[in-house]
Amino acid sequence: MNDAKTQLEAIRKRIDEIDEELIKLMAKRTNFARDIAMLKKSLNLPINDSEREKEVYEKTRKLCNKYKFDEEIGVKIIKILIEHNKDIQSKYLKE
Ligand SMILES: C=C(O[C@@H]1C=C(C(=O)O)C=C[C@H]1O)C(=O)O
Numbered sequence: 733m734n735d736a737k738t739q740l741e742a743i744r745k746r747i748d749e750i751d752e753e754l755i756k757l758m759a760k761r762t763n764f765a766r767d768i769a770m771l772k773k774s775l776n777l778p779i780n781d782s783e784r785e786k787e788v789y790e791k792t793r794k795l796c797n798k799y800k801f802d803e804e805i806g807v808k809i810i811k812i813l814i815e816h817n818k819d820i821q822s823k824y825l826k827e
Contacts, residue, residue: 762817769821779821785814 772779789807796806 758813761813762820765817765820766824768817769824772821773825779818779825788814 769779788810792806792810793803795801796803
């Protein structure tokens with residue numbers, strides 16, 4: 733019983749560490765939004781690039797299969813990050 737409690741605590745500690753890594757990586761991905769916005773402005777390109785998004789979603793599906801993670805959940809998470817990235821790009825370009 734006590735052993736199970738110790739194991740539960742150990743797993744939760746690992747989950748906390750993983751959550752921190754996830755947030756760190758999401759921030760890292762999102763922090764490219766400003767540079768991307770500036771480069772697109774100089775190249776006269778729109779913020780939205782549906783071809784690139786298609787590639788990102790395809791890659792996401794492949795990675796989900798590779799790591800045995802639910803494909804639809806993976807795509808949902810990436811969609812949130814893509815939309816957030818585009819919102820930030822728009823904000824920078826409005827400044
Ligand atoms: C970041 C970009 O801008 C947008 C956001 C994307 C993303 O977050 O992956 C992909 C395509 C674009 O719609 C980009 O063009 O690479």
